[in-house]
Amino acid sequence: MINKASGQEYRTYIERTVLRPLDLRNTYWPATGEQTPRGYEFGSSGGLVSTPKDLNTFWEGLFDGRLLPGWAVRRMTGDTTDVGGRDVYPRGSRYGYGVASIPLSCGGAYWGHGGDLPGNSVAGGHATTGRGNVTVYTTTWAAEGDRLRHLQAAVDAALCAKR
Template sequence: MSREMTAAATETETRTDNRTDNGTKTATPTWPRTGAGTGITGAGRHGRRVVVAALLAPALLATAAPAANAREAARPGGVQHQLDVLVERDGAPGTLAYVNSRTYTAGTAQAGTGRPAVDADARFRLAGDTKAFTAAAVMGLVADGKVRLDSPARRYVPQLGENPVTVRELLKQRSGLPEYTGLIDWSGGPYTDEDHLALALAADQDFEPGADWGYSNTNYLVLGLLINNTSGENHRDHIERTVLGPLGLKDTYWPARGEPTPRGMSGPSGGLVSTQKDLNAFWAGLFEGRLLPGWAVRQMTNDTTDVGGRDVYPRGSRYGYGVASIPLSGLRGTVDAALCAGRKGVSQ
């Protein structure tokens, strides 16, 4: 699977009950702990914002970064120390953390160039975090009565044919649709989202819808088509109007159509570009109820699947609607796993 790793962390607490439904458990957050795709991003208690990004893309827009505080850099386990470890031990080209309005960086903006790592205003590809924006837009359509979670998605996306997958299963990565990025002939193109979906539908299902969990960009590609067909506007325009605009995310945008992008880093599953401040503003706006009704936000974060030990998710992790909860104690292993994947050629 081709992915760029953008990891972000926040301290978290959750309470869970013992109810299960087809392998899922409801979790009630005492305060948000969230993430998307291969990333973990969020806003903490009393407005404390924490963002950590491990950047595996071959290049990133950058300007000169401020020097790290020497005392913080020397403290084992401190923010700067952890970023230095990601670069010096784990091989990340550049890392970024944003804590209480302060930016920490390590490494370079582009491997082999020596250019300073990104600063507080630099833009970077959100990768899997884009899925949370797409999920929020879909839940807006649900709140407006235009989409029903348990309806077959083919009602809104005829290209699915007879596939029985529901909208809920797409949001929760429980469709069984195979990863389309591994099926593309990258020497050809350009391809449309419909072309990508056709490739996935022609391949064998990973599992029957609802029977298991498996991270697949194809799920959110289909949700992008759902937005197109139910909103009357392209998913890019719809997400700009219903998510980016209301939250004032002026530094978050879709790359120009036709602009070269890393493999798999496009469309409603991974295409957005943003800044650390905008990303934190998104999480704050989502969890503070400025985008969706409270019940819709609770649906996104409470209707979850245990994904601990799968993909890059450590024990105790749960996946909801484009967001994941990951124990703070498990972040180290998550980043290690993602970096290991990066060294094997992910996002090349």
């Protein structure tokens, strides 16, 4: 879809419109020999290698208007569907355009997205209450059931910590 809409190969487009503007120096497309053993063979769906710091910078850049105009972010987070209690979403969660909101115990919510590849789970997002960004990453198992609830509790604890 990126190729068709922009006329550019998706890697070039993402480097030009996301990685460079946010100065994500530790986010990259893995070399061919790096792909198979680590599970990065998924192209545009999970193909980037990054760090928690760069992922937090991404979320900050998305929500502070450096990647998209304000109207687009408002649309992503305003036109939502209730998904609470289904799949990986706790009660009170909503899903918009590419991002989900998960309520925080201290009020507000964090907006983000997660994903799983064989042997890895990653999730990250941005808190609406100005509490910051958070990225969680696990290896060797998918985040589901009690494991997912523990990860979500860790995110909540990090964002709701007394300052």
